[in-house]
Amino acid sequence: MEIKTFSDLIDWTRQLHGHLSKCLAHCASKNEEERARLLLDYLAEHEGKMEKMVSAFEAQAESKVMKTYIYDYLSHQPIQSHRTCDAPYAELGFDDICQEVFDYHQQIIELYRDIEERADIPEAKALLGSLLAMEEHEAMRLSRQTGRMSDM
Template identity: 25%
Template sequence: MPFNQTKDVFEQARKFHHKLSEFYENLKDSAERERTRALLDYLSRHEQYLESCLEEFMQDVSRNVADSFLQYGPDASTLKAISSFQIKSSMEVEDVVAAAMHFDACLIKFYREMAEKTQNSKVREVFENLLIMEEHEQMELSKTTMELGLLDEKLVLEETI
């Protein structure tokens, strides 16, 4: 049984946001349409912001919570979704949003899994707060793309279910 500390799990999530930012940034070079490049730029900067928020969050969490040991660590496959996601040679806006929704779903699953596995109520509360934050991020992405007229509403709703 792996025994990860809560701070190790936070670091894993922070690295995930960092990799997502790089992923979106690297996709900008292959994007043919300006609209797609603009969305990728937004997503890259947004992931950088989330990474820094998580870093600040890690510093603000009590040492007692951060140093808590978890009997069951996260499922490693949950955050490896970047490498397993099918990247098309030419991604359109819809493909980028589908990727973003997929990655948000992976983080939601990750935080939910950690909240369910922990025995410490304070640690559980931290993961539940991160879960709520990530669910909010997914809804905001859906809302933003619909407001900008980037996607058909039906496609966004299918991706969030």
């Protein structure tokens, strides 16, 4: 997907979370390790919620901001999902799954941070700041929750 506007960026992020949710759910029943299956189920549910949160940003954002072009800001490399969904998470252990998902979220955070730093329009900066805060909060929440699961 080519990202030209803030609307494209937010839609793209929503799709990324949705794709990851489906992929994790697809792999959950195929993983042989019980802790990994539980983790994949939890992460799939969480990514589904993230998809809905990002959709809420799409619905609430000002039309003027959503139509603003951002390609001047996009020197950032596209997010790399290290794996396509041909059941890769079914073969990973608990720690490797965590690493993959945390890395994925970190790339989104870095992208938002990069674009926010370059944004000139206050409304766009505010929108990106809100998206960034949500992504950071959810990444911390994931880290805490998976840490608790790791202790089990």
